[in-house]
Every structure is written in C-alpha cells, then in structure tokens.
Amino acid sequence: MLWKVSSNCSILNYTRNFINLLVEDEQRGEWRLTCYYGYLERSRRSSAWDLLRELGNISSLPWCIIGDFNDLLAQEDKRGNLPHPNWLCSGFRQAISDCDLSDIPLEGYPFTWIKSRGTPHVIEERLDRAMASTSWLNLFPNVRLSNLLASHSDHSPILLPCTPSSRSRFNGSFRFENSWLREPDLEEVVLEGWGAHENIEVVDRVARCANILQSWGRKKKVKFKEEIDECVRVMEVLRGNQGEEEGRRYQEIHDRHAVLLVQEEDYWKQRAKMHWLKEGGMNTSFFHKSATARRKKKNISKLVDEGGMEVHTQEELCEVAKQYFDTLFKPKNGEQEPVLTLIQRRVTEEDNMYLAAPITKVEIQQALFQMHPDKSPGPDGFNTAFYQRFWEQCGDDIFVAASTWLDRGYFPTSLNETNICLVPKCDNPNSMKDLRLISLCNVLYKMISKVLANRLKLCLDKCVSQEQSAFVEGRSILDNALIAIEVLHSLKRKTKGRRGELAFKIDISKAYDKVDWGFLRGVLTSMGFGDSWIRWIMMCVSSVNYSVLMNYDKVGPIIPGRGLRQGDPLSPYLFILVAEGLTSLIHQAVGRAKEDLASILGVRHVLGTGIYLGLSSMIGRSKKAIFSYIKDRIWKKMNSWRGRPLSKAGKDVMIKSVLQAIPSYVMSLFILPSSLIDDIEKMLNAFWWGGGSHNNKGIHWLAWDRLTCPKAKGGLGFRKFEAFNMAMVAKQAWNIIQNPESLAGKLIKARYFPRSSLLEASLGYNPSYAWRSIWKAKQILLHGCRWRIGSGDRVRVMYDPWLRGNGDRWVTSPQVECVYDLFVKDLLLENYKAWDIAKIRNLCLGSVAEEIIATPLISSVKEDKVIWEEKRNGCYSVKSGYNLAMRCIFRSDRHHVEGNWNDIWKAQSPHKTRHLLCRLCRGCLPTHVRLAQHYVDCELSCPVCDDEVEDDIHVFFGCVSARECWMAAGLSQLLENPAYQNGTATDRVFRMCRNEDNAILGRVGRMAFAVWNEWFTVHQLRHHNIAPVADPRPVR
Structure with a gap:
C-alpha cells in the first residue's frame, strides 16, 4: 500500500488478506479504503465471506473496498470451460448484500483475468473489482472503474481515480524530442524545414526547421497519446476473440503498442538525464520519477540579494540573478604586461600552419560524434542526437557555413547565444554562490568549437608547464595530488634545520567566469599563436550573449565582458593556457618569510591544505575516518533512489555505472582501509538483494565475493573493491616507471628509491600514505611486468623478470655462480643483436638456456623497457591489472562455477x-x-x-x-x-x-x-x- 506524502492517510489494521486505511479528505471528510485479496481455495470461500462481513462492521464511515476477490457475482463474469458453481455466486452476493456494498461497474473489457490465452481452453473471469457503500458513492458520484492492460500478469490492473487529474503544462521554447527519432515521417519533416536546395544561412535553416518541427511535434504529441489509447482499445476488442486472424492482428497492435511505450520511455529518459542506465528493461516509471526529482532539485525557491535580503517571488529571483551576472561578467582593469613578459614563445610555425589550416568536413563530423547524443541543447533546441541522425542531409551545409564564418571572422548573432543553467551545489541553496553555472551552447556552435579544441589539445604539451597536468594528454591530474601529498608529508615530518618552508593553496572562486579576454589574447600572442588562430579563438569567446534560466524563466540577454563558459569544448584548454601566467609568476617568485606572506595575502597558518584536487592532502592516523565520506556518499546515493522502481537488471547497471564509480577517484591514489572496503561491499550487497535500505535487506543468497566473479563463471561481474583499488593505484606506479622525467616521477624517486628502480624499492623510513599505497600496489606489476630487451645493459640476468614464454619470467636458481653478476647484454653477441648460444648453454643449467634462447630479440628496439605482459601493446591498463589481481593475488577462481x-x-x-x-x-x-x-x-x-x-x-x-x-x-x-x-x-x-x-x-x-x-x-x-x-x- 503506497500513498503520496501529501495525502493524509493512516493504516487501521491489516493481515495477509487486507489492508484497512483511513483517509482524511479535506473536501469530503474521513472515509475508509480497504485493499483486499480473497482466499484462492474454494474450500475457504465461506471464511472469505465472513471476513468481508467483519470488515463491513468495523466502522460506519463511507467505505470502498478494491482488489482481487477471487469470486464471481454472476455467470456473466466468466467465459470458457465449465460454468461457475451457482452456490459460490449466491454466497458471494449474500456477503456483499450484508455489507451494504454496491458493485462499481467496470468500464472497458469485461474480464480481468485470463488463463491459457491463444488455446482452445482459454478461460476469462472478472475476479478484480471495486465496491463501495452508498455513503461513499454519494461522496464520489462520478467515480469510474477502468480496466487496464497488463504487460506480464494474467490479471488486468483496475483503476479507480477519486480526484480529477489536473496537469499544468509549461509552454516553453522548442526542444527536439528524442522520441521523434522513432517516427517514420520525421525525415520528411526535417528535409522540408531544412530546405537543402535553398540559398539561405544555416542558422535560418535551423530556425525554420525548429518552427516546422514544433508545429509537427505538437500534433505528433497529441497523436502519440491517441495512438497509445487506440492500440489499447483495439487490443481490448481483440483479446475477446481467440481466432487465428484476430490473434495475428492482436500481435501487430501489441508490437506497435510496444514501440509507442519505448518512445514514451525515451521521452522521460531525455528529461531524467540518467546517461548511465543503458539497458535493463522498460524503465518509463523510473525515468519519470527521476525527471520529476531532477526538476524539483533544480527549482530555486529563495535567494539572498546583494543587500542581504531574502527574496522569494519569481520576479525578485530573476532580478537577483540579473544583478549578479551583470557584476560577475563586468571586466576589471589590471596590470597585465608584467605577467605577459614572463611567458615565453612556445608555438612553432609548423604548429600555426596546422592550427590555422582550413577546417574539413571530416573534422566536423568527428567532433559531432564525439559528443553525447542526449546532452541538453542550447537556445535553438536541437540536441546532438538530431545532428547525428541527420548528418548525411545537413553535413554539407554545416561544413560550408562553418568555413565561411571562420574565413570572414565573425559568427551570426544567434549562433553563439547561450543559456546558463543554474545547478544547486547543495540541497537548499540560498545564494548565487551556491549555484553552479553550466552553459548550454548551441550544438551547431559546439561542432566548430570542438574542432578547434581537438586541434589545440595536440599542441598543449609544449605550451603548458609540467606543473600543470589537467587536460594535457599523457599527463595525469593525480600527479599534482601526489606531489602535494609528498610535499606536505615532508613538511609535517621535518623537525630539524634552520630553513623554513611553507605550502600555499590558491582557490579561485568562479575561475572560468573571471578570465579576462584581453589577458587571454595576450597569453596566446606571447606563446606565439598565429593571428588567424587567435582571431578564431576570440570569435568563439567574445561573441557570446547569455540568457539565465531561473526556474525555466529566461533572464537576459546578458552581454559579458569577460569569462569562459563551462560547457564550451574550448574552455578547459584556454583556461590552463591562461593559468600559465600564474605558473610564470611562481617561477619568478623569490622566497619570502611566511609571516610576511600571510600578512600581505591575509591567509591563515595551517598544517596542510585540507582537500586538494578532490583528495585529502594529509592523511592522519585514522584512515577509515578520513575516507568515511566515501561510504556516506554511496549510502546517500542509494537512499536517494528509494521509491524509484529498478529491476535487477537496472540495479546491475546502476551499481556498475554509478555506485562503483563513486570511490574510483580516491582509489586512484590511496589504498582504502580493508574495514571501509568491507562496509562498502556490504552496503552494495544489501542494495542488490534488498531494496537498498535497512528496512528491506532481503536474503543475501550469494556473498559479494561470488557476485564479483565474471559472468562467464557464474558471477555478475561486480567489482571486488580491494583488487580494483590495487589495480587503480598500480596505474600510478606504472606512470612513474614509464615517465621517470615527469615532476611526480622525479620527486618519488628522489625520496624513496634514489639508487634503484620502483620495482626494487623498499617501503623505506617514514613513508607517506600515498607511497605506502603505491608500494603495496606494485605487487600487481611484479606479477605482470617484464623487461623487453633492447641493449641489455639495464637488465640483470638473475634479478629482473625478462624471459618471455609460458613459464616463469625470472631465471630460476640455482645457476653457476658467475651468472648472478651478469647483465643480459653479457649474453649477446658483441657486434650483432643475437644470443650467444654457445655461451648461454655453457653458463646456464637445465632448461633455462633454452628459455633464454627462445626469448625473441627485436633489432629495432634499442632501449631496455619495462612492458606489461597482460596486454599485446605492452601498456598497463586498470582492467588487465584488476583481472591479474583477481587471478593471482585474490584467487577468485575458487568461487567460479562452471556452466553455460x-x-x-x-x-x-x-x-x-x-x-x-x-x-x-x-x-x-x-x-x-x-x-x-x-x-x-x-x-x-x-x-x-x-x-x-x-x-x-x-x-x-x-x-x-x-x-x-x-x-x-x-x-x-x-x-x-x-x-x-x-x-x-x-x-x-x-x-x-x-x-x-x-x-x-x-x-x-x-x-x-x-x-x-x-x-x-x-x-x-x-x-x-x-x-x-x-x-x-x-x-x-
């Protein structure tokens, strides 16, 4: 029994056969509702009738009873097989009469239960019904009972609405519906609106297409609902006829009905923005509830204005937003030249030729299909799915238009219009600072911007200092976190010496929104970017105008004088280029006393910097307490999904795509405490077997260790978090091995293994928690790495893994004593890269000599290099590391179950x-x-x-x-x-x-x-x- 929070209901009593509910209606007063299930056995029908009489005598309040009575009032309530016994009909009618109940007529198909559909022995009965007392019918004189269709059950659901439905409709601007993609006549409508053979601007084609689609979609929306109702009506007619032709027709209508239901699911899925849920059955109800919850969360009911006054009305909220953004995007004067002079030229002429080359149609197509099809659209209403679907029809016009705009040096005004969506950072935001600003750009613009971003990111490595790791290919943002942790650990442990040291954390509020356009141009010029490229970048940045979505009302237009948009593909790369100014200042800075800096900058003296790049910069003694927020986040996420219907298949996808991903970032650098991992796995196991809450844990039929087995071995492929944690941290160890000249690599080596390699390193004295984690995770690398022989002068014969084959990668002991001091180069011919077979067979015992000779040598490989044996390309991946850890360290095969x-x-x-x-x-x-x-x-x-x-x-x-x-x-x-x-x-x-x-x-x-x-x-x-x-x- 479920009811809305807004309903004033209370349970009077209940058993396995009924639930008695008291309803307090503001308009009609109190009345009683009973949900009933009658005994199935005929031998207990007399008991069922007596139970009805007892329920009728409980109270004199208006009464309605609804449910599966497992009884018939008349012979007409049954069709097929033998007639229903008259004594059963009489007994049931007498009980109804004794209770002063009236049967509410059933609209639609006359039967609610079917058995043996499609066979000569089909039976249909009306077992489900609603009945009410006279006083209740007086309260609800126009009540109707409807017979609905069931997708799986042999019983049809019945619906008894007590209040008229009312639905408010928001008449907003055009938005392309993904459900339209399944309509057969969509292409014809789009081609009519696009006007492929007319000589008009692409933005005008888009606007005209939107107008035509909006008109067509308005009719289609009505037709969409009508067609579902029509399918239901026809199926209700046909399901009473069991002939062959009627059965075929029924199946055709049933298939069309299924398509319409999928369209309905697409409709709500587009609004729910649950991109992680890709499959798992029909989730229309789930997406509907998710969309509703998402809409409620985005609603802003109050804000504090600049004067400290709290406002509530929609007009006042819009005014607060307008004032805030006018101030935020207002440019401010600053001294730029001292900073720009520190930035060195880094872009070559070859780079500029590549960057400023005419864009191609292939580049635009690649950029388009790199975007998620279901992301929110910009002001023109067209999402990525539309352009991906109709690229063949629209691609040529888009390419010509983009080339023309870049050549002439400016965009059409409407192209770069942008909606700002306000997403609350907390549950109850009360100021504009509690709202995250997400820019919704037109996809037509984003295609051009992403082409430029794809070009720019290929040049970032030479433009961005090694201190910056974000968004640069080949670098990891975790390197910066690792460096910060090691530096703070060193500061914390330092107790001697006269030289003082400090760490200074800079947190820039609304960093993207405060980027000065003039400074951005100056940075690009100082780095050596060409004039054409700079003009293209500034076109994208400075031609924007905003409209702010405040509870779906538009505030604006707002014309900015500074800022980068979160949502523009170019923005992350431009921001780290601008941040090079700060990096240059830091490089130039000279040491000052901590007190002087604190006084000048107005900052506090603290030990550590709290959270840096999303990770704790200092790890204390209680690791579980420090990382407990991970468990809290998982529980909060699971708790927020209670009441949203998810099948086992839906839970499968949610666990793998959402819940297991929550600790992934922290697991990339730290080994979590075993007790915390146990708690997380118990929570997920309870969510899987039960309802995701403590009230409905269910029976845990399999332990989590068995669920983590691969699907091919009887499991579900869930993660064993300890193994996954080690595989994630092993990735950092692998990066240090492969990039020894990176800033993080040089720091870690200098601190922990200055005269050896990472694979040989010991834990050492007074290690940081980050190094403890890396040192523990390296055992995965020891199981899966080997040296690929180049020159052979870095690889020791007896102490390094380098043999290739099905056996051990190490040369086994015992061997001749002199072998223990040899390097692999000592086993090679002097003037030719090949094994000295005679020397090897003379020095090595047993089958070891043949294993060495069987190890291939590649003439093109000049340097010795550590490679990962578990993948063909020799590069470590978290997936392969996890599989190896499960196989070799945790011995998961003991839980495997063989079968098909x-x-x-x-x-x-x-x-x-x-x-x-x-x-x-x-x-x-x-x-x-x-x-x-x-x-x-x-x-x-x-x-x-x-x-x-x-x-x-x-x-x-x-x-x-x-x-x-x-x-x-x-x-x-x-x-x-x-x-x-x-x-x-x-x-x-x-x-x-x-x-x-x-x-x-x-x-x-x-x-x-x-x-x-x-x-x-x-x-x-x-x-x-x-x-x-x-x-x-x-x-x-």
Whole structure:
C-alpha cells in the first residue's frame, strides 16, 4: 500500500488478506479504503465471506473496498470451460448484500483475468473489482472503474481515480524530442524545414526547421497519446476473440503498442538525464520519477540579494540573478604586461600552419560524434542526437557555413547565444554562490568549437608547464595530488634545520567566469599563436550573449565582458593556457618569510591544505575516518533512489555505472582501509538483494565475493573493491616507471628509491600514505611486468623478470655462480643483436638456456623497457591489472562455477530475463524449499497445486501455471523433450543452452519471466506469516 506524502492517510489494521486505511479528505471528510485479496481455495470461500462481513462492521464511515476477490457475482463474469458453481455466486452476493456494498461497474473489457490465452481452453473471469457503500458513492458520484492492460500478469490492473487529474503544462521554447527519432515521417519533416536546395544561412535553416518541427511535434504529441489509447482499445476488442486472424492482428497492435511505450520511455529518459542506465528493461516509471526529482532539485525557491535580503517571488529571483551576472561578467582593469613578459614563445610555425589550416568536413563530423547524443541543447533546441541522425542531409551545409564564418571572422548573432543553467551545489541553496553555472551552447556552435579544441589539445604539451597536468594528454591530474601529498608529508615530518618552508593553496572562486579576454589574447600572442588562430579563438569567446534560466524563466540577454563558459569544448584548454601566467609568476617568485606572506595575502597558518584536487592532502592516523565520506556518499546515493522502481537488471547497471564509480577517484591514489572496503561491499550487497535500505535487506543468497566473479563463471561481474583499488593505484606506479622525467616521477624517486628502480624499492623510513599505497600496489606489476630487451645493459640476468614464454619470467636458481653478476647484454653477441648460444648453454643449467634462447630479440628496439605482459601493446591498463589481481593475488577462481553462462547472457531476450535465468541456475530464487533451507517458517507445498513441493523445478517446469506459460510461449515441445526431463533446474537450463540457439533461449527467458511474475503475484499476499508495515513483498 503506497500513498503520496501529501495525502493524509493512516493504516487501521491489516493481515495477509487486507489492508484497512483511513483517509482524511479535506473536501469530503474521513472515509475508509480497504485493499483486499480473497482466499484462492474454494474450500475457504465461506471464511472469505465472513471476513468481508467483519470488515463491513468495523466502522460506519463511507467505505470502498478494491482488489482481487477471487469470486464471481454472476455467470456473466466468466467465459470458457465449465460454468461457475451457482452456490459460490449466491454466497458471494449474500456477503456483499450484508455489507451494504454496491458493485462499481467496470468500464472497458469485461474480464480481468485470463488463463491459457491463444488455446482452445482459454478461460476469462472478472475476479478484480471495486465496491463501495452508498455513503461513499454519494461522496464520489462520478467515480469510474477502468480496466487496464497488463504487460506480464494474467490479471488486468483496475483503476479507480477519486480526484480529477489536473496537469499544468509549461509552454516553453522548442526542444527536439528524442522520441521523434522513432517516427517514420520525421525525415520528411526535417528535409522540408531544412530546405537543402535553398540559398539561405544555416542558422535560418535551423530556425525554420525548429518552427516546422514544433508545429509537427505538437500534433505528433497529441497523436502519440491517441495512438497509445487506440492500440489499447483495439487490443481490448481483440483479446475477446481467440481466432487465428484476430490473434495475428492482436500481435501487430501489441508490437506497435510496444514501440509507442519505448518512445514514451525515451521521452522521460531525455528529461531524467540518467546517461548511465543503458539497458535493463522498460524503465518509463523510473525515468519519470527521476525527471520529476531532477526538476524539483533544480527549482530555486529563495535567494539572498546583494543587500542581504531574502527574496522569494519569481520576479525578485530573476532580478537577483540579473544583478549578479551583470557584476560577475563586468571586466576589471589590471596590470597585465608584467605577467605577459614572463611567458615565453612556445608555438612553432609548423604548429600555426596546422592550427590555422582550413577546417574539413571530416573534422566536423568527428567532433559531432564525439559528443553525447542526449546532452541538453542550447537556445535553438536541437540536441546532438538530431545532428547525428541527420548528418548525411545537413553535413554539407554545416561544413560550408562553418568555413565561411571562420574565413570572414565573425559568427551570426544567434549562433553563439547561450543559456546558463543554474545547478544547486547543495540541497537548499540560498545564494548565487551556491549555484553552479553550466552553459548550454548551441550544438551547431559546439561542432566548430570542438574542432578547434581537438586541434589545440595536440599542441598543449609544449605550451603548458609540467606543473600543470589537467587536460594535457599523457599527463595525469593525480600527479599534482601526489606531489602535494609528498610535499606536505615532508613538511609535517621535518623537525630539524634552520630553513623554513611553507605550502600555499590558491582557490579561485568562479575561475572560468573571471578570465579576462584581453589577458587571454595576450597569453596566446606571447606563446606565439598565429593571428588567424587567435582571431578564431576570440570569435568563439567574445561573441557570446547569455540568457539565465531561473526556474525555466529566461533572464537576459546578458552581454559579458569577460569569462569562459563551462560547457564550451574550448574552455578547459584556454583556461590552463591562461593559468600559465600564474605558473610564470611562481617561477619568478623569490622566497619570502611566511609571516610576511600571510600578512600581505591575509591567509591563515595551517598544517596542510585540507582537500586538494578532490583528495585529502594529509592523511592522519585514522584512515577509515578520513575516507568515511566515501561510504556516506554511496549510502546517500542509494537512499536517494528509494521509491524509484529498478529491476535487477537496472540495479546491475546502476551499481556498475554509478555506485562503483563513486570511490574510483580516491582509489586512484590511496589504498582504502580493508574495514571501509568491507562496509562498502556490504552496503552494495544489501542494495542488490534488498531494496537498498535497512528496512528491506532481503536474503543475501550469494556473498559479494561470488557476485564479483565474471559472468562467464557464474558471477555478475561486480567489482571486488580491494583488487580494483590495487589495480587503480598500480596505474600510478606504472606512470612513474614509464615517465621517470615527469615532476611526480622525479620527486618519488628522489625520496624513496634514489639508487634503484620502483620495482626494487623498499617501503623505506617514514613513508607517506600515498607511497605506502603505491608500494603495496606494485605487487600487481611484479606479477605482470617484464623487461623487453633492447641493449641489455639495464637488465640483470638473475634479478629482473625478462624471459618471455609460458613459464616463469625470472631465471630460476640455482645457476653457476658467475651468472648472478651478469647483465643480459653479457649474453649477446658483441657486434650483432643475437644470443650467444654457445655461451648461454655453457653458463646456464637445465632448461633455462633454452628459455633464454627462445626469448625473441627485436633489432629495432634499442632501449631496455619495462612492458606489461597482460596486454599485446605492452601498456598497463586498470582492467588487465584488476583481472591479474583477481587471478593471482585474490584467487577468485575458487568461487567460479562452471556452466553455460555465456549462452545465457547472449540469449536474445531482455536483460532482466537473463538475470532471472542466472539467479535460477545459481539457486537464488526464494521458493519454499529455498526459504526453508534459510530457516524461514513456511509451507513447502505449492499454493497453486497444493500437493507438490515448491522448488525450482516445480515452479519453472512442473507447476500447472508454469506449463501453461510454456504452452502459451509455443515451447511445449521443448518442455516435453526427454533431454530436459532429468536433473536439477540448473542442469536443464544448461542443457538447453548447449542444444538450442540464442533465439530459442531468448524465448525461454521471456517465458521464465512470465512464470516468475505469476508466482510473484500469487505469493505476495499469501505467504507472509507476519505482514510487515513497509513492503510486504518477498525479495525477487
């Protein structure tokens, strides 16, 4: 039983067969609602009628009762097979009369339950109904009961709306709907609006196309809803006719109905912005709730203006935003020349020729398809998905227009119009500083900007000092965090010496928004960028005008005099170029006393800098307390999703794409405490098996270690966090090995292994927590690295891994004593890069000589280099490191279960049905036998058959309802096949995997899901010895 928070309801009492609710209606007063489930067994019908009489005598309040009564009032409530016994009809009618209840007429199809659809033995009955007392009907004189369609259940849902629906509609500007992409006539409408053969500007084509699509879409939206209703109407008519032609027509309408439902899902998914959820069944309700939650979160109800006054009205909120942005984007004078003179020329003529070369159509296409198709559009309303879909039709015009604009040196005014979206940084923002500014640029502009960004980032390495690591290819922002941690660790541990040292953290508020355009031009000029390139950059930066979205009202236009847009592909690269001015000042700066700096700058003396680049700059004694915020973030994320319907397949994607990603950044540099990792894994396991909250933990049918096994070995491929953590940190160790001249590499080597290599380094004295983490994670590299022989003068024969082959990479002991002092170069011929076979066989014992000779030598390789054996390209990846750690360090193979798992995951069926088959084969379904094994007090017999034990085989293969599902799916021959009659349910499914193709397995999966839904429907109200207040359903 669920109700909205705004409804004033309270539960009076409940059992396994009913829930009694008191509703306090402001307009109509108090009334009573009972949700009811009648006894299924005919032998208990008299008890069911007595229960109805007891419920009727509880109170004299207006009363409505609704649910599955499992009883019929008349013979007309049934069609097919034998007539319903008259004594049952009479007994039920008498009970209704005793309770003074009136049956509310059912609109639509007359039956709510069906059995054996599509067969000569089809049975249909009206088991579900709503009834009310006279006093209740007086309160709701126009009430109607509707019969709806069910997607899986054999019961039809019934709807009894008590209040008229009212929906406010926002008449906003045009936005392209992704659901339109499935409309067959969309291309015709777009081509009409685009006007490919007319000589007009592209921005005018876009505007005209938007107008035509808006008009077409307005009709299509009405038609979209009407067509769903029409499909439902036709299916309601056809489902009463069981002929062959009617069955074929029913299937056609059913397929069209499915397409329309997918379009509806696309509609809400576009608004929910849940880019991580790619599959997992129909999630329309989930996306709808997510979009609603997202809209509520973005709503701003109050702000504090510049005078400190709190404002609430929409007009006042808009005025506060207008004043704030007018001030923020107002340019300020500053002395630039002393800084610009410090910046050296770094761009060559060859670079300028590459940067300023005419753009090509291929570059624009690549830039377009590098963007996410579902990101929010700019003011013109067209998102990336539109241009990606119609690139063939529009690409030539876009390319010609972009080339023309860059050649002439200015954009059309409307091209660079930008909406500013205000995203709250906290739950209850009350000032503009609590809002993050995200710029929504037109995709047509972003294509050009991204082409320029793709060119610029190839030149960044030479333009940006080694102190900056963000956005530069080949560098890692974690290098800066590692350097900061090591420096602060050194400062903290220093107790001797007369020379003082300090660390100074600079945090720039609204950094992007305060970049001065004149200074940006000066930096580009000082670095040596050509005039054409600078003109293109300044076109993109200075031609912008803003409109601020305040609760979907537009504030503006706002004409800025400075700032870079967060949302423009160019902005990150331009910002780090501007930051080179600060880097140059730091290079020039001379040492000053800490007190002088603190006095001049107005800063505090502290030990450490708190959070730097998202990581703790100093790690104290209690590691779990320091990193506990990770667990809090995961719990908060899981808790925020309660009430949003997610199937097991949806949970699978959410865990892998969202929850497991939360600690990834911290795990890139620090090894988290084992106790914290255990807590996180327990939380995720509880979320997977239960409802994601403490109120519904469910039975944990498998431990997390078993769920982390690969899908091909009976697991679900979830992460073992300890192994993943080590693999992430091992990436930092690999970067130090491969880039010894980087700033981080030189610092770490100088501190911890000045006279050896990282692979040989010891933990050392007084290490930082970052080095402890790297040192622990290097064991992954020791398992998977070897030296690739170049000159051989850096590789020791006995103490380094360098052999190639299936055996050990080290030369095994014992060997001749002199071998222990040799380098690999000593085993090579002097004037030719080849093995000295005679010398090797003379020095090395046993099979070692042959292993050395079998190790290939590549003549083009001149330098000895550490390579990663687990990948063909020799480069370390977190994925391959994780797989090696699971295999060699954590021995995950002990949890592997052999079977035809890959065939199940490749079955042509929805993701949720494959999940169900895997849970069936792993013994994770709560049948009565399984529950009894987990000490749950329940009857062992099947509630449908009564006389057989309910186990996996019975539920899916033997039960009457299961066999009917097999028959309805056209799989009777498969069920009766002698090859699938023996063994456990797992054995039978695996034999089907070996013998049947993916299409048949997909049908089996969908059929199994139908069986399980039927099982779930029967059990959710019958098998609870103690009915909980919250969610009474067993965990599926």
